[in-house]
Every structure is written in C-alpha cells, then in structure tokens.
Amino acid sequence: MACRPNVYESGYEESRFKTVVDENFYCSICLNVMKDARMCHNQHSFCRECIEEHLRVNVQRCPQCQDDLTVDTLHPARVINNMISKLKIKCDYASRGCPEFINVEDLERHVENCGFAPVLCSNEHCGLEINKRDKIKHETELCEYRKIASHDFREISEMFQRSFEDKMEMQMNNLSRKIDKKFFEVKDSVKPLTSQYKEMMESVVENVEQNLSTVTKEMME
Ligand SMILES: [Zn+2]
Ligand SMILES: [Zn+2]
Ligand SMILES: [Zn+2]
Ligand SMILES: [Zn+2]
Structure with missing residues (x-):
C-alpha cells in the first residue's frame, strides 16, 4: 500500500479545473490531476513527488506493474505534461477572491504575482x-x-489650534453682543421708573412744603 505524501506536494485537485479532465491524467497515488508527471518504463505515470516518496518510503517498484523502479530510472512523462500544461486551472488564491483561470504552465508565475x-x-x-x-x-x-508623519502631525495640531481660536473669537463676539443688548434693555426699562420716582418725590416734597407753610401760617396767627 502506497504511503500518501504530504497534501501540498501532490497533484492538482479536480475541482480547480475549468473543464472535465481526461481520466488518463490522474495520479493513482494521490488521485489528483498529475503535477510534473514521471513514469516507469511501461508508461505508468504519477506525480513526481508522489512516486519519489513511494520509492523512498515503501518499495522500489512501480505501484502498477510491480517492475523494479528507482528515482533514477523514472522518466519524465512529456506528452502527458504537455497536455496538462494547456488545461485551465483556478488560481491558488481563488478562495481569497482571485477570479482567474490560468494555463497550468503559467500557474506558478501567476501565483507569485497574484494580487490576492x-x-x-x-x-x-x-x-x-x-x-x-x-x-x-x-x-x-x-x-x-x-x-502619521511628523510634519503631518504638526499640520494637524496647527489646524486644530486655528479652528479652536476661531471658535473662541466667535463665541466672545456673540457674548459681547448679547451683553450690549441686555444693557440697553435694562437701561430702557429703568428710565421710566426713574422719572416716575422723580415725579413722586416732587409731589411729596410739594405736599410737605404746603403743609409746612400752612402750619407756619397757623402758628403766626
Ligand atoms: Zn500524485
Ligand atoms: Zn509501471
Ligand atoms: Zn490569482
Ligand atoms: Zn494594518
């Protein structure tokens, strides 16, 4: 039984391809579409990582024909690799939002520069x-x-200071206008009172004078 290699080293998952993939392009070890295919002399092919791991860890035979096989006697599967390289596949970062389908042969370069x-x-x-x-x-x-760059910080604090001063000045102006208005209101309301008071006092004084003169007259008599 073949030992399953690390998932990241095995082939391309079927669901990433835009169209249905020919059944001859699947690796019998990882069951994905072959990545960098290698084959035995009977043309049984596998992902390079999958078959090299199998030969190192398990037994030095082809998992399909059981003929002797080592890492050194593997052949590149050129025809299969060429056909797979033209298939359209989703970017590694499709789940992060990349919408692109790329030819397998351009995938590595795309992924290196992908904005996602x-x-x-x-x-x-x-x-x-x-x-x-x-x-x-x-x-x-x-x-x-x-x-925030230091010059930005100074600008911001100066801007803040200016707007604070403007606000204060506006409030002071408002306040002094209000005080002026109040002052005139009070003054106007006091004026009639003063004249009333004056009239009253005058009448009192007049009364007293009259009374006094009456009393003086009576005393003289
Ligand atoms: Zn594989
Ligand atoms: Zn074989
Ligand atoms: Zn991408
Ligand atoms: Zn951040």
Whole structure:
C-alpha cells in the first residue's frame, strides 16, 4: 500500500479545473490531476513527488506493474505534461477572491504575482493579513495603526489650534453682543421708573412744603 505524501506536494485537485479532465491524467497515488508527471518504463505515470516518496518510503517498484523502479530510472512523462500544461486551472488564491483561470504552465508565475496572495500589514502592532494588492492602501489609509508623519502631525495640531481660536473669537463676539443688548434693555426699562420716582418725590416734597407753610401760617396767627 502506497504511503500518501504530504497534501501540498501532490497533484492538482479536480475541482480547480475549468473543464472535465481526461481520466488518463490522474495520479493513482494521490488521485489528483498529475503535477510534473514521471513514469516507469511501461508508461505508468504519477506525480513526481508522489512516486519519489513511494520509492523512498515503501518499495522500489512501480505501484502498477510491480517492475523494479528507482528515482533514477523514472522518466519524465512529456506528452502527458504537455497536455496538462494547456488545461485551465483556478488560481491558488481563488478562495481569497482571485477570479482567474490560468494555463497550468503559467500557474506558478501567476501565483507569485497574484494580487490576492496573503501578506501581513507591516505597521507596528497591526499584523492583519490582507491581499497583496490592498497592502499600500491598507497601510497608508485604512490601518488604524498607520503612522502619521511628523510634519503631518504638526499640520494637524496647527489646524486644530486655528479652528479652536476661531471658535473662541466667535463665541466672545456673540457674548459681547448679547451683553450690549441686555444693557440697553435694562437701561430702557429703568428710565421710566426713574422719572416716575422723580415725579413722586416732587409731589411729596410739594405736599410737605404746603403743609409746612400752612402750619407756619397757623402758628403766626
Ligand atoms: Zn500524485
Ligand atoms: Zn509501471
Ligand atoms: Zn490569482
Ligand atoms: Zn494594518
């Protein structure tokens, strides 16, 4: 029984292909579509990683014909590899949003440059995993740990100071206008009172004077 190699070293999963894949392109060890196929002299083919692992770990025979086989006597399966290389396959990062189907032969190069590859935000204390194509925007505009350059900080604090001063001045103006208005209101309301009081006092004084003069007259008599 063949020992199953690490999953990442085995072939391409069937579900990643755009169209149905010919049954001769499957590896009998990992059951996926063959990656970098190698074959025995009877043309039984397998993924290179799968068959080399089998020959190292299990027994030095072809798993299908049981003929003697070693890593050195394996042949590249050129025809099969050429046919597989033209098949359309989903990007490794399809689950992260990459919509592309790529020829198998171009897959490695695409994956190296794919904008949906995961990268870490380099801002201190963030460590968020983001798509490669969003890295700059995240680090400079969206990240809550993004650095603010010192000249930006000064600008911001000056702007804040200016707007604070403007606000204070506006409030002071408002306040002094209100005080002026109140002052005139009070003054206007006091004015009639004063004249009333004056009239009253005048009448009192007049009364007293009259009375006094009456009393004086009576005393003289
Ligand atoms: Zn395989
Ligand atoms: Zn064989
Ligand atoms: Zn991609
Ligand atoms: Zn970040």
